[in-house]
Amino acid sequence: MIDFLQYLLNGILIGLLYAIIALAFIVIYRAGRILNLAQGEVVVFGGFVVWTFIAGASFPLWIALPLSLIAVVVLGFMVEKGFFRPMIGQSIFANIMITVGLMVLMRGLMIVFWGASARPFPVIFSLKPIIFGPFSFTRSIFIGAIISLAVFIVMNWIFEKTRWGLGLSTVAENHVVAQSMGISVKRSIGIAWALGFIVSTLAAITFLSGQSINFLVSEIGLRALPVVLLGGLESIWGAPLAGILIGVGEALAAAYLDKYTMGAASEAFPFIIMLVILLIRPQGIFGWKIIERV
Amino acid sequence: MAVLPCGVHSANYSQDKAFIRTPVQWVCFIAFLLIVFAGPFFFPSRMLGIIIITGITIIAVVGLQITVGLTGQINLGQSAFMGMGAFTTATLAANFNLPFWLSIPAGGIGGALLGAIFGIPALRVKGFYLALTSLAAQILFPLLITRMPSKWFGGPNGLGLAPAKIGGFTLQSDQSLYYLIMGVTVIMLFFAFNLTRSRVGRALMAVRDNDIVAEIMGVNLFTYKTLAFAIGSLYAGIAGGLWAYYLRYVMAEQFNLWSSVWYLGMIIVGGVGSILGAILGTVFLRALQELITIAGPWFGQVFPQAGGEALWYSGMNIVLGGVIILFLIFEPKGLAHRWNVLKHSFRIWPYPYL
Structure with missing residues (x-):
């Protein structure tokens, strides 16, 4: 019983980390209607920027973190302007493929800039285990989960309460309508990309603290896709809920099913869930159902 | 469609439908086939290997072009469908001793079945959601195939198979495999070119241009969307079967997401929606791959921090x-468009427009 609760707890904490990466997908999708398949690469790129400021240039933490956030915001605007602005109004296939192209390109560039070998990521939150009654978990995961909850609250506030965020939602609904209401589609999409890069970098900090970083870590982006889809591509609060569901499911599959399947169950579980959602309810739990008119 | 050369006009339908219209085109076509099939006599062996892999890739990419370019159904999992074909062929050849002329088509059917299953969601979802379905297929494929009983697909170690045999003759050398693979490529291309002008092909294109309108016009969406995936992955499966006989060893890692991305890249470079584009794109990117393999060592001296x-x-x-x-x-x-522009301007020269 204690074991079961421990798995459950680990699943929830991991799920919240998945959810923050899922949030980066959602923030970009909410404005640009682009599902950025390069998300994992963006997370790792953000992680490498932080690494460069802390471990490479050895700045103290309170200078390095703001500096890296500024750097990724600039990067986000650049990526949007260079790659995605020419794609406004192009086919969905072209939009998907440009994110795939970005994914491959960023992988290659990361190897050129930072090499292919794994590097230790600086310890931002201490790794000492927290022991609470019979349960124990690492402090960094716990703090990461709290940070992701805070990010969710802030992002929800931005999208639901501020003028900017409401503008972004309008752009997500319909580019033409947004334009005719006086909202700049181009600027909104730029802001969305900058926000997406900030969230990705925060995800990298919480996820990688004390771990090792190399370009292969970007697989996490694909693993977060089922979370995005289960929660709904447009829903900010769907992500933590879906993240917890998938995190718990994965943890339980790892604990009870992996020994019979040579470790496949926990890896396959999120994607099987994803296929089921796509068949039953493609818009996810809280997503918007788009009705098509001829 | 580019304009025809001056003075070519049709007097009946069979002339109008013909692909090859002028004596010059016949000469070029036959000369091209002769060069391709005389290849083993003058190409060095390394070149022969490159052409064989390119031929296999062309089959898979043409299949992808039928799903993605012709029907507009996004598929990020072509490599998994190719892998399904390869493993089906390999297990039939290794465990049931089927001859290659049965096991390769069976591999094609294996690929087509898997493709059709993952194509079924296409009826309900499109765009990004469909891309995610095929992405899930691509990610699940190696996980499932390596966990099957190792008698079936060899488990994590992969599966080896004996060289193809026909009569008393063994297709083991690059030369003999070259003829097999080029022959199959030509047949598959013949079908693909004719598909684009058949009733089925037109229906697929109608689905691409607007699926709601296509349905109103009497195109059954379920049938044709599933068919698009089935045909596309049939091509992938046959390419996989040839791959299995060429390398004579199949492993799940050979069919990863990156090859799927390469195939999609080949379509984009060649031109989305054109069979000729699929061929041009494949040849262009394969040549680029070889160039990088050659230029790699030189590059290593300029950027030493990223080695090996x-x-x-x-x-x-x-x-x-x-x-x-x-x-x-x-x-x-894509390149297909450039090629058509070039042909067009050559034909109407010296006039700038027509």
């Missing part, structure tokens, strides 16, 4: 990603 295998890998990634992005932004119609 990783360097080659990063060079491939930068070129592939860069080529995809540049073509999407600057030449979305």
Whole structure:
């Protein structure tokens, strides 16, 4: 019983980390209607920027973190302007493929800039285990989960309460309508990309603290896709809920099913869930159902 | 369609339908086939290997072009469907001793079945959601195939198979495999070119241009969307079968997401929606791959911090990603369009317009 609760707890904490990466997908999708398949690469790129400021240039933490956030915001605007602005109004296939192209390109560039070998990521939150009654978990995961909850609250506030965020939602609904209401589609999409890069970098900090970083870590982006889809591509609060569901499911599959399947169950579980959602309810739990008119 | 050369006109339908219209085109076509089939006599063996792999890739990419370019159903899992074909062929050849002329078509059917299953969601979802379905297929494929009983697909170690035999003759050398693979490629291309002008092909294109309108016009969406995936992955499966007989060893890692991305890149470079484009794109990107493999060592001296295998890998990634992005932004119609423009301006020369 204690074991079961421990798995459950680990699943929830991991799920919240998945959810923050899922949030980066959602923030970009909410404005640009682009599902950025390069998300994992963006997370790792953000992680490498932080690494460069802390471990490479050895700045103290309170200078390095703001500096890296500024750097990724600039990067986000650049990526949007260079790659995605020419794609406004192009086919969905072209939009998907440009994110795939970005994914491959960023992988290659990361190897050129930072090499292919794994590097230790600086310890931002201490790794000492927290022991609470019979349960124990690492402090960094716990703090990461709290940070992701805070990010969710802030992002929800931005999208639901501020003028900017409401503008972004309008752009997500319909580019033409947004334009005719006086909202700049181009600027909104730029802001969305900058926000997406900030969230990705925060995800990298919480996820990688004390771990090792190399370009292969970007697989996490694909693993977060089922979370995005289960929660709904447009829903900010769907992500933590879906993240917890998938995190718990994965943890339980790892604990009870992996020994019979040579470790496949926990890896396959999120994607099987994803296929089921796509068949039953493609818009996810809280997503918007788009009705098509001829 | 580019204009025909001056003075060519049709007096009946069979002339109008013909692909090859002028004596010059016949001469060029036969000369091309002769060069292709006389290849083993004058190509060095390394070149022969490159052409064989290119031929296999062309089959898979043409299949992808039918799903993605002709029908507009996004497929990020072509490599998994190819893998399904390869494993079906390999297990039939290794465990049931089927001859290659049965096991390769069976591999095609294996690929087509898997493709059709993952194509069924296409009826309900499109765009990004459909891309995710095929992505899930691509990610689940190696997980499932390596966990099957090792008697079936060899488990994590992969599966080896004996060389193809016909009569008393063993297809083991690169030369004999070259003829097998080029022959199959030509047949598959013949079907693909004719598909685009058949009733089925027109229905597929109607689905691509507007599926709601296509349905109103009497095109059964379920049938044709599933069919698009089935045909596309049939091509992938046959390519996989040939791959199995060429390398004579199949492993799940050979059929990863990156090959799927390469295939999609080949379509984009060649031109979405054109069979000729699929061929041009494949040849262009394969040539680029070989160039990087050759230029890699030189590159290593300029950027020493990224060494060895990783360097080659990063060079491939930068070129592939860069080529995809540049073509999407600057030449979305691809090389096939450029080729048609060239042909057009050659035919109406010296006039600038027609």
